[in-house]
Amino acid sequence: MTNISAFRGEKLVLKKVNFSLSSGESLIIKGPNGAGKSTLLRLLAGLRSVDAGQITWNNQNIAEYSYEHSQNIAWLSHQDSLKPALTVKENLQLTSQIYKTDLYAALKTVNLTHMADIPTRMLSAGQKRRTALARILLKPAQLWLLDEPSVGLDQETIQQLGCIFENFNQQGGMIITTTHVPLPLQNSKVLHLTPPTSMASAL
Amino acid sequence: MRIFFLFIRREIQLSLRYSTDSLGTILFFILTASLFPLALGPEPQLLRQIAPGILWVCVLLAALLPIERLFNHEYEDGSLEQLLLLGLPPYGLALAKMVGHWLTTGIPLLIASIPLALMFNFPYHAIPLFILSLMVGTACLSLLGGMATCIALGARRNAFLLPLLTFPLLTPVLIFGAMITDAQLHALNYMPHLQLLGACFALALPLCPFVAGAGLKLAAE
Numbered sequence: 001m002t003n004i005s006a007f008r009g010e011k012l013v014l015k016k017v018n019f020s021l022s023s024g025e026s027l028i029i030k031g032p033n034g035a036g037k038s039t040l041l042r043l044l045a046g047l048r049s050v051d052a053g054q055i056t057w058n059n060q061n062i063a064e065y066s067y068e069h070s071q072n073i074a075w076l077s078h079q080d081s082l083k084p085a086l087t088v089k090e091n092l093q094l095t096s097q098i099y100k101t102d103l104y105a106a107l108k109t110v111n112l113t114h115m116a117d118i119p120t121r122m123l124s125a126g127q128k129r130r131t132a133l134a135r136i137l138l139k140p141a142q143l144w145l146l147d148e149p150s151v152g153l154d155q156e157t158i159q160q161l162g163c164i165f166e167n168f169n170q171q172g173g174m175i176i177t178t179t180h181v182p183l184p185l186q187n188s189k190v191l192h193l194t195p196p197t198s199m200a201s202a203l
Numbered sequence: 204m205r206i207f208f209l210f211i212r213r214e215i216q217l218s219l220r221y222s223t224d225s226l227g228t229i230l231f232f233i234l235t236a237s238l239f240p241l242a243l244g245p246e247p248q249l250l251r252q253i254a255p256g257i258l259w260v261c262v263l264l265a266a267l268l269p270i271e272r273l274f275n276h277e278y279e280d281g282s283l284e285q286l287l288l289l290g291l292p293p294y295g296l297a298l299a300k301m302v303g304h305w306l307t308t309g310i311p312l313l314i315a316s317i318p319l320a321l322m323f324n325f326p327y328h329a330i331p332l333f334i335l336s337l338m339v340g341t342a343c344l345s346l347l348g349g350m351a352t353c354i355a356l357g358a359r360r361n362a363f364l365l366p367l368l369t370f371p372l373l374t375p376v377l378i379f380g381a382m383i384t385d386a387q388l389h390a391l392n393y394m395p396h397l398q399l400l401g402a403c404f405a406l407a408l409p410l411c412p413f414v415a416g417a418g419l420k421l422a423a424e
Contacts, residue, residue: 047284048424070288079281085220094213098206098289135285 014040016053019191023142026165026175026185031193037178038078040193041145044176045073074141078148080132084121088112088131091120095138106137109164111157125152133161144168146177159184206291207299214303224269228308229315232265236319247324254323255333255384258316259340259377266308266341270348271365273300274356274419283423294416301349301412309341332393333384336400340380343404346411347372353418376403 014036029037046069055062096103107113110130129152162184277283351368355361379400386393
């Protein structure tokens with residue numbers, strides 16, 4: 001059983017945000033540009049530390065970057081983080097080798113098997129996004145942190161994304177995602193972020 | 204440990220794909236070193252005398268060319284976060300990058316410096332020691348340069364900051380390194396210089412990755 005509860009106030013960007021998530025649940029973070037959605041994801045990944053409040057994972061405090069916590073997380077930022085000169089396969093190789101996971105199964109899930117040996121600079125924006133999503137599948141993590149996963153994807157792929165999400169939830173995985181467009185996520189909680197208006201009482 | 208080697212393999216794979224970058228470094232080294240005889244005159248005695256210093260300076264400059272790219276691309280395309288979450292501690296990631304830099308720039312530069320040393324009228328017996336000292340020197344450079352890149356990562360104008368951070372730290376390496384061959388060519392005892400160069404390396408090896416790792420964590424915030 002996994003439980004994240006977060007209580008933190010970060011001046012200017014995030015002010016006293018609270019939520020908790022259990023195994024098999026999803027959370028959609030909504031809010032206008034600059035509301036701190038990506039910052040929140042970074043905090044949860046342990047990439048930056050909170051200025052006030054705390055984040056706990058299984059009742060353990062995640063103060064800052066730690067090896068143990070980094071293994072709980074699969075991360076998709078708003079960038080695809082692909083090397084243009086490497087092929088789709090080569091871009092994903094490192095992750096699949098480290099975790100000894102099946103690269104082709106992940107490519108099949110995102111319908112990119114036929115593109116495996118093509119350099120990513122030749123790919124369309126949507127195909128690059130799908131490659132980045134395949135990297136999520138290659139890491140056996142319990143929590144997916146996704147920053148706008150559906151950017152550049154066509155309707156069909158977004159539907160498929162829904163199946164991938166549902167599958168992951170059923171296996172007990174948790175998803176926290178930011179989005180501006182509706183995502184096919186069933187039984188998800190929603191967290192609305194608003195940009196804080198004043199710095200008073202943020203800490 | 205396995206992850207560490209996988210990281211280094213990725214570095215080598217990337218540098219093979221961007222091989223024009225590595226070739227550019229070698230070409231820069233060969234061209235700058237070849238310009239000195241043209242400017243200073245081709246007298247063999249003079250060339251032999253100035254050769255160790257010139258080759259050392261050129262190697263350091265050439266090896267520093269690609270060091271800025273060590274983490275900048277990773278930082279800009281978001282790969283840095285991905286790499287940090289792959290289970291290698293930040294200092295391990297930094298060390299893997301430094302080793303990768305040495306393997307892909309240091310070693311080719313060492314190989315290229317052999318014909319150049321001959322061109323500068325080095326006696327054959329001095330070449331093995333010269334290569335050995337350069338080997339330690341380039342390794343120091345990968346460590347110190349890598350550390351400086353990580354510190355400057357994410358800062359604006361970091362191309363400007365980088366040489367300012369690296370060169371002061373590199374001066375002992377340059378002085379001891381050039382002195383080794385100089386001492387040998389004048390039939391003096393070169394061991395103290397070699398030991399001091401080794402000491403620089405022994406100091407940089409454990410310290411640089413830690414500082415670099417802290418820099419990486421800050422850059423990823």
